[in-house]
Each structure stands twice: as structure tokens, then as C-alpha cells.
Amino acid sequence: MSAPQPNEEWHKTACILCECNCGVEIQLGGPGGDRFARIRGDRAHPASQGYTCNKAMRLDHYQHGPDRVLQPLRKRADGTFEEIDWDTAIREVAARLGAVRDTYGGEAVFYYGGGGQGNHLGGAYASATLSALGVRYRSNALAQEKTGEMWVQAKMMGTSVRGDFEHCEVALFVGKNPWHSHGLPRARHTLREIAKDPDRCLIVIDPRRTETAELADIHLRVKPGTDAWLLAALVAVVVQENLLAREWLASHTAGADEVLPFFEKLSIAGYCKIAGLPEDLVRQTARRIASASSVAVAEDLGIQMNRHSTLSSYLEKLLWMLTGNFGKPGTQYAFTSLVKLAGGGGALGAGGLAPKTRLSPVVGARIISGLVPCNVIAEEILTDHPQRYRAMIVESGNPAHSLADSQRMRAALEALDTLVVIDVAMTETARLADYVLPAPSQYEKWEATFFNFDFPRNAFHLRHPVLPAPEGPLPEPEIHSRLVEALGELKDEDLAPLRAALNDGREAFAQAFFAAVTANPKLSKMVPVVLYRTLGPTLPDGAASAAAIWGAAHLFCMQNPESARRAGYTGDGFEPGERLFEAIVNGESGVVFAEDDWSATWNKVRAGKINLPIPELLEELEQLATEPPPGSNPEFPFVLSAGERRAFTANTIFRDPTWRKQDATGALRMSPADAERLGIRSGGRARLTTKRAMVEVDVEISDTMQPGHVSLPNGLGLDYPLDGGPRATAGIAPNELTASEDRDWLAGTPWHKHVAARVEPVA
Numbered sequence: 001m002s003a004p005q006p007n008e009e010w011h012k013t014a015c016i017l018c019e020c021n022c023g024v025e026i027q028l029g030g031p032g033g034d035r036f037a038r039i040r041g042d043r044a045h046p047a048s049q050g051y052t053c054n055k056a057m058r059l060d061h062y063q064h065g066p067d068r069v070l071q072p073l074r075k076r077a078d079g080t081f082e083e084i085d086w087d088t089a090i091r092e093v094a095a096r097l098g099a100v101r102d103t104y105g106g107e108a109v110f111y112y113g114g115g116g117q118g119n120h121l122g123g124a125y126a127s128a129t130l131s132a133l134g135v136r137y138r139s140n141a142l143a144q145e146k147t148g149e150m151w152v153q154a155k156m157m158g159t160s161v162r163g164d165f166e167h168c169e170v171a172l173f174v175g176k177n178p179w180h181s182h183g184l185p186r187a188r189h190t191l192r193e194i195a196k197d198p199d200r201c202l203i204v205i206d207p208r209r210t211e212t213a214e215l216a217d218i219h220l221r222v223k224p225g226t227d228a229w230l231l232a233a234l235v236a237v238v239v240q241e242n243l244l245a246r247e248w249l250a251s252h253t254a255g256a257d258e259v260l261p262f263f264e265k266l267s268i269a270g271y272c273k274i275a276g277l278p279e280d281l282v283r284q285t286a287r288r289i290a291s292a293s294s295v296a297v298a299e300d301l302g303i304q305m306n307r308h309s310t311l312s313s314y315l316e317k318l319l320w321m322l323t324g325n326f327g328k329p330g331t332q333y334a335f336t337s338l339v340k341l342a343g344g345g346g347a348l349g350a351g352g353l354a355p356k357t358r359l360s361p362v363v364g365a366r367i368i369s370g371l372v373p374c375n376v377i378a379e380e381i382l383t384d385h386p387q388r389y390r391a392m393i394v395e396s397g398n399p400a401h402s403l404a405d406s407q408r409m410r411a412a413l414e415a416l417d418t419l420v421v422i423d424v425a426m427t428e429t430a431r432l433a434d435y436v437l438p439a440p441s442q443y444e445k446w447e448a449t450f451f452n453f454d455f456p457r458n459a460f461h462l463r464h465p466v467l468p469a470p471e472g473p474l475p476e477p478e479i480h481s482r483l484v485e486a487l488g489e490l491k492d493e494d495l496a497p498l499r500a501a502l503n504d505g506r507e508a509f510a511q512a513f514f515a516a517v518t519a520n521p522k523l524s525k526m527v528p529v530v531l532y533r534t535l536g537p538t539l540p541d542g543a544a545s546a547a548a549i550w551g552a553a554h555l556f557c558m559q560n561p562e563s564a565r566r567a568g569y570t571g572d573g574f575e576p577g578e579r580l581f582e583a584i585v586n587g588e589s590g591v592v593f594a595e596d597d598w599s600a601t602w603n604k605v606r607a608g609k610i611n612l613p614i615p616e617l618l619e620e621l622e623q624l625a626t627e628p629p630p631g632s633n634p635e636f637p638f639v640l641s642a643g644e645r646r647a648f649t650a651n652t653i654f655r656d657p658t659w660r661k662q663d664a665t666g667a668l669r670m671s672p673a674d675a676e677r678l679g680i681r682s683g684g685r686a687r688l689t690t691k692r693a694m695v696e697v698d699v700e701i702s703d704t705m706q707p708g709h710v711s712l713p714n715g716l717g718l719d720y721p722l723d724g725g726p727r728a729t730a731g732i733a734p735n736e737l738t739a740s741e742d743r744d745w746l747a748g749t750p751w752h753k754h755v756a757a758r759v760e761p762v763a
């Protein structure tokens with residue numbers, strides 16, 4: 001028998017493993033003709049231009065992963081699940097969530113998730129379900145990583161910004177390893193370009209000699225958890241050596257006078273010592289940054305999941321602001337979004353800060369960008385407080401595994417009256433659910449993400465299905481539409497006039513639609529579902545799920561006419577929006593939807609000026625002077641970074657561990673000196689203990705680690721079925737080891753990169 005040949009056709013889609021969402025092309029093959037036989041980068045993709053990393057080649061392990069759910073499931077009294085039909089599932093879920101709303105108010109229903117690295121289209125429809133239930137509190141993974149930085153950006157600029165690494169002279173990465181984690185388009189290519197150009201300079205701040213640090217001109221190998229001191233020292237060098245961009249500061253910023261005194265007397269030598277770095281090297285680094293024609297900066301989990309995380313985000317921004325690195329090529333830019341990512345009301349809601357500070361109902365934690373900090377969710381449930389969350393919808397997220405303190409998180413999910421999970425697989429979270437509502441995989445439906453951060457040309461990719469969906473699962477837009485209807489919040493008579501208008505064409509529909517949502521507040525809260533039920537069925541090739549994008553395209557062109565016009569969406573009235581939508585639906589490799597120039601970046605900054613002082617954080621900065629640095633705790637002498645990105649990690653999207661070509665169990669990395677001292681050999685086992693748990697791990701001795709620092713990868717510790725029934729687990733689930741109370745005082749973000757730990761040899 002000869003091996004089955006792949007079908008010649010290349011299907012255009014994207015990789016769903018990180019926020020870059022590189023365009024890929026897939027050839028189907030294998031025995032059933034449905035395996036991803038060949039995968040290659042899509043050169044026509046506007047952002048990735050044919051680039052992929054090693055991980056995209058393994059996507060078949062997602063599409064054909066274990067534990068797929070194909071029918072709605074209901075939990076029985078004995079804890080096992082039974083399959084039910086969709087009518088029963090929708091009726092019962094609506095009744096149970098509706099009952100919680102009617103008894104305790106919509107604020108007792110909590111929503112978590114709405115999209116992973118590859119799928120935000122479904123979550124966009126959730127906003128209608130949330131409106132129907134009167135949900136007020138929600139969260140997602142951004143609230144355990146990015147909310148501190150978002151808060152700082154909102155305070156200083158009123159907009160999110162990113163670095164232009166393609167054109168910068170100096171690139172600075174703080175607690176980020178883009179060689180593996182990406183987060184910028186074609187990362188490995190861009191890093192190599194910077195590294196090989198003698199006129200450019202790559203600076204990395206990381207305790208580990210990462211793959212990115214290996215390429216760097218300057219590696220500041222900071223002591224774990226001391227970035228706030230290091231960043232403060234870097235800023236202080238700029239201030240004390242008078243390397244400030246004075247003229248630029250005078251015309252583009254406000255409040256420098258309130259900020260500079262905090263750095264004038266700061267002990268650079270003392271802070272460098274705390275950070276474990278030679279003062280000379282820190283001074284040289286600050287000078288290199290200050291003298292560059294352009295500096296692009298990105299921070300990530302190394303500081304965002306660490307002590308003083310919001311303060312570190314602030315100091316990182318002061319460094320490039322005080323040296324004038326904003327709003328010109330090679331520096332930081334403000335991008336134009338098609339759809340804002342985080343937000344008060346659904347993924348389609350407005351981003352930025354809520355008008356006044358909102359707090360979570362039980363713990364009183366700050367809600368940033370509409371998101372309750374992930375680290376307080378369990379506390380908001382495990383209490384007899386009258387305003388506790390009593391029901392939860394989890395969509396496209398696995399909080400029982402991915403949020404801090406898995407044991408407490410599981411207890412919280414179990415304590416809920418009702419837990420509804422919308423997922424493709426029977427995850428750790430789904431197993432705790434009362435109902436599991438299955439969705440088709442991201443290659444079996446229309447899908448997209450709103451991770452569109454490029455500049456000056458920004459692209460959006462609506463992916464067409466690669467495979468037909470199996471019988472059983474329903475796409476998320478359909479699930480949300482049915483839930484809204486079952487809750488009695490949307491009736492056919494509300495939609496009839498819109499359907500009638502549609503018979504007269506898109507333009508008539510647009511007029512009727514915008515008039516209807518302006519006149520009828522109830523309808524305006526259901527927009528995605530309204531569009532899905534009216535426009536949706538008329539879209540070609542079953543693209544009903546794209547209906548919400550129609551609304552987004554029109555809004556975008558109304559709000560950003562210049563960006564849209566430069567990208568080619570011209571005309572009067574509804575024409576640009578219509579053109580953009582058509583381009584999106586037909587552009588199989590993605591389309592450029594916005595083209596800006598650098599002045600657009602300034603237009604997005606509140607009042608056209610960057611606001612430098614943040615009093616809360618300046619106060620925290622002052623306290624660094626007397627705070628004992630993170631030091632050794634005799635009981636837990638190691639710092640564990642719990643959740644490192646490696647060549648073969650991808651959050652929890654792959655449940656099948658055989659996707660990994662190396663590091664199958666996700667070894668604990670440890671320095672040679674520590675290993676020798678403890679008598680642990682490479683490939684050996686060690687006992688790893690934190691205040692929460694004790695586990696046994698495989699050890700990899702690595703000279704990239706500094707003594708006293710150990711690291712575990714993210715996304716491991718999922719269980720999977722072995723042939724014949726029993727289940728096995730590969731590696732350690734990092735959040736068995738973490739504690740939810742270890743979090744930033746301001747943003748509530750976790751200290752996952754800085755977990756106090758003990759390591760001992762296993763006899």
C-alpha cells in the first residue's frame with residue numbers, strides 16, 4: 001500500500017499559537033484526507049509575509065487533538081457527564097443562568113475568556129449574551145499579564161503603544177524572549193537583522209541568557225525580581241548625566257518637573273548592586289539608549305508577572321519617554337485597531353480606562369480595561385459575601401490550569417451554582433462544568449483575532465474554514481445567538497424590519513440597521529447577534545460568523561476615515577465600510593485595513609501630550625530606597641520562574657504531548673553550580689517545593705541559568721488519554737505551585753516569574 005498523497009490544494013489560514021497569527025497554507029492528506037499533511041508560510045499574508053516558526057508545523061496536533069467534545073454535555077449528580085441535544089442544553093443553560101440573574105442580579109454571573117491566541121471572533125458575540133444576562137464582571141488572560149501596562153499607558157497617553165523594531169537603531173527587550181515567544185512580526189528575522197548590523201544595538205534585560213540574549217550586544221543579566229531597581233537606575237543615569245531630550249520633553253510631555261526629582265538623588269550604585277549588575281555596564285546602557293536616533297522597547301512577562309510589575313512598566317516607559325523615543329520611525333507608535341481587544345463591554349467594547357475606577361465587588365480589586373484581576377477571581381467566589389459570583393461562563397480559556405493557584409481555582413469553580421464552558425476539548429476547566437458546549441475547531445469555521453497591532457499598515461485576517469465542521473459542535477456565534485433568544489431578549493419581530501431592508505440591498509440595510517440600533521437601546525446591546533441573525537445568512541460560503549465584522553468595518557471607516565482612505569477604502573457614505581468588509585470577506589490571506597503616518601500616533605495621545613507623573617507609582621518608587629530587596633529565604637532559597645516560553649510550549653492549545661519534538665516533560669532548568677552543590681545530574685530528578693505544593697521534576701542543567709534561579713515551562717501538566725483508557729500527564733502544571741495572593745498591589749497581576757521555592761535531590 002502506498003502512502004496517501006496530500007491533496008494538491010493549499011488552504012489559506014493562520015497559525016493560532018501566538019498573537020502573531022502568521023499566515024499559513026495547509027495541504028490536507030492522510031488516511032481520511034483530513035490531516036494537515038503539509039504546512040508552509042503564506043507569502044501573501046500582509047504581516048507575516050511567508051514567515052513561520054517551528055511550532056506552526058505541528059498544528060495537526062491541535063486539529064486532531066485528544067479529548068475533543070462533539071456533543072453538549074451535562075453533568076450528572078455522580079459527577080459523570082451525559083450527552084444532551086442542543087435544544088435541551090440551551091434551554092437549561094439559559095434557565096439556570098437566568099435564575100441566578102433573577103435572584104441575585106447579573107453581577108452574580110461572571111464571564112471569563114472570549115478567545116485564546118487565535119480566536120476572537122466567537123468571543124465578540126458573547127457581548128450579546130452578557131447584555132442579556134446583565135453581566136457586569138468579566139476577565140480574561142490579559143488580566144494576569146497586560147493590565148498593569150495597560151493602566152500605565154492609559155494614564156500616560158490614553159492609548160496603547162508598541163515598538164517599531166523593524167526600523168529602530170536600538171531595540172530593548174525587558175523580561176521578554178521574542179526568539180521563542182515572538183510578539184513582533186517575523187521576530188527571528190528582525191532579531192537577526194538587528195544583531196548583525198554593527199550600527200544597531202540589541203539590549204536584553206533578563207536573568208537568563210535566553211536565545212534572544214545570545215544575540216544581544218548588551219545583556220543586562222539582572223537578578224530575578226529586581227527590575228524595578230535596575231530600571232530606576234537606568235532612568236536615573238539619564239537624569240543625573242543630563243541625557244534628557246529636553247526640548248522634546250518641553251513640547252511633547254507634561255509634568256517632567258514632578259518626575260525628575262525622584263531620580264536626581266537616587267543611588268545608582270546602590271540600585272545596580274541590588275540588581276546584581278556592574279554600575280559601568282548600566283551607565284553605558286543608558287548612554288547608548290539616550291544617544292540613539294531611535295529606540296524601540298517591549299516588555300513582557302519577565303516583569304509583568306513579577307514583583308513591582310506595574311512600577312516596572314512605568315519605569316520602562318519613562319526610560320524611552322525621557323529620551324524622546326515616541327512618534328517617529330523606529331520608536332513607539334500608537335496603532336489603529338479594527339476592534340479593540342480588552343474592554344468594558346465584550347471584545348467589541350471600548351478599550352482604555354473606565355471613566356471612573358471600578359472595583360471588584362468582593363475583594364475591591366481595581367478593574368482595568370473592564371477586566372477583574374485573574375488573581376482575585378477565586379477569592380470573589382470562595383466567600384459568603386452577598387455579592388460573590390455564583391455562576392460563570394468560561395469561553396475559550398482554561399482557568400483551572402492557567403490561572404494562579406490551581407487548587408483554589410478548582411475549589412472556586414466547584415463552589416459555583418452553575419459553570420458553563422464553551423470549548424473544543426474536555427479541558428481541566430470543562431471537567432468541572434455543569435454544562436460543556438462544544439465549538440468547532442479554529443480550522444473548521446470562520447475565525448479571526450483582534451491582535452492587530454501593526455503600523456503604519458495594519459492588517460486583519462478573516463480565516464476561511466479549512467475543513468468542514470463535524471456534526472455536533474456549533475460555532476460560538478450560533479451558541480450566543482441561541483442563548484440570547486432563549487433568554488427572551490431578542491425576538492423575531494425585532495429583526496423583521498432589518499431583514500426586509502436587506503432585500504433592498506446592503507445600503508438600505510446599513511441605513512435601517514444604524515437607525516434601529518440608535519433608536520432601540522435593547523437592540524444596540526445585541527449588535528453582534530442582530531447582525532448574525534440578519535446579515536449573517538446572506539453572506540457567501542456560510543460566512544455568517546463574519547456578520548459582526550460588517551459592523552466593525554463600518555464603524556472603523558466612520559471613526560478613522562483617513563486611515564481607511566489611505567488603505568484604499570474610499571467613497572461616500574457607506575461605501576468605504578462596505579468596501580472594507582468585502583475585502584475582508586474575500587481576502588483569504590488577510591487585508592491591510594489601516595494605513596497611517598506618524599502624525600496619527602500623536603493624534604491618539606490624549607490632548608497630544610504625554611503625561612509623565614503617576615503619583616501612585618512615584619510613591620512606590622520612593623519606597624524602593626528602603627525596601628529590602630528580594631533576598632534569600634532560608635526555607636525557600638530559590639526563585640522559580642513558573643511558566644517559561646520554550647521551543648515547544650504553546651499555552652494549553654495542544655493537549656497531545658507528542659507535538660513536542662524535544663523537552664517532552666518540560667524539565668526544570670537549573671544552573672550547573674546549583675546542580676553540583678545539590679548533587680543533581682542532568683536528566684535526573686528533583687523535588688521542587690513551594691508554599692503551595694511539592695512536585696517531582698526532571699532536571700536540565702543549563703548554563704543559561706544563574707545560580708539561585710530555576711525555571712519551568714508553561715502549558716505543561718495537561719493530562720491526555722493513553723491507548724486503552726488510562727490517562728497520563730506530561731510535566732508539571734505550573735499553577736499547582738503558585739499562590740493567588742502573590743500579586744501586584746495595583747493591577748493584581750501575578751508573580752509567576754518569582755515564586756519562592758526549594759529544590760532537593762530525589763534519593
Ligand SMILES: Nc1nc2c(c(=O)[nH]1)N[C@H]1C(S)=C(S)[C@@H](COP(=O)(O)OP(=O)(O)OC[C@H]3O[C@@H](n4cnc5c(=O)[nH]c(N)nc54)[C@H](O)[C@@H]3O)O[C@H]1N2
Pocket residue numbers: 017018019145174175176177178180181182183205206207208210222223224225226227300301302303306641643644645646647648649650651714715753754
Ligand atoms: N513558544 C511559545 N511562544 C509563546 C507562548 C507560548 O506558550 N509558547 N505564549 C504566548 C503568550 S500568551 C505570551 S503572554 C508571550 C509571553 O512571552 P515572554 O514574556 O517573552 O515569555 P516568558 O518566557 O514567559 O518570559 C520572558 C522572560 O522573562 C524572563 N524572566 C524571568 N524572571 C525575570 C526577571 O526577574 N526579570 C526579567 N527582566 N526577566 C525575567 C525569563 O527568563 C524569560 O526569558 O508569549 C507568547 N508566545
Ligand SMILES: Nc1nc2c(c(=O)[nH]1)N[C@H]1C(S)=C(S)[C@@H](COP(=O)(O)OP(=O)(O)OC[C@H]3O[C@@H](n4cnc5c(=O)[nH]c(N)nc54)[C@H](O)[C@@H]3O)O[C@H]1N2
Pocket residue numbers: 115116117119122141142144145301395396397398399401402403404422423424425427439440441442476642643644650651652653714734735738752
Ligand atoms: N504559572 C503561569 N501561568 C500562566 C502563564 C505563565 O507564564 N505562568 N502564562 C499565562 C498567559 S500569558 C496566558 S495568555 C494564559 C493562557 O491560558 P488560557 O487563557 O487558558 O489560554 P489557552 O491555554 O490558550 O487556552 C485556550 C482554550 O481555548 C480552547 N480552544 C481552542 N480553540 C477553540 C475554539 O475555537 N473555540 C473555543 N471556544 N475554545 C477553543 C482550548 O481548548 C483551551 O481550553 O496562561 C497563563 N498562565
Ligand code: SF4
Pocket residue numbers: 015016017018019020021022051052053054055056182
Ligand atoms: S510566530 Fe510561530 S507560533 Fe507565532 S503565529 Fe507565527 S508560526 Fe505561529
Ligand SMILES: [Mo]
Pocket residue numbers: 141145
Ligand atoms: Mo499571554
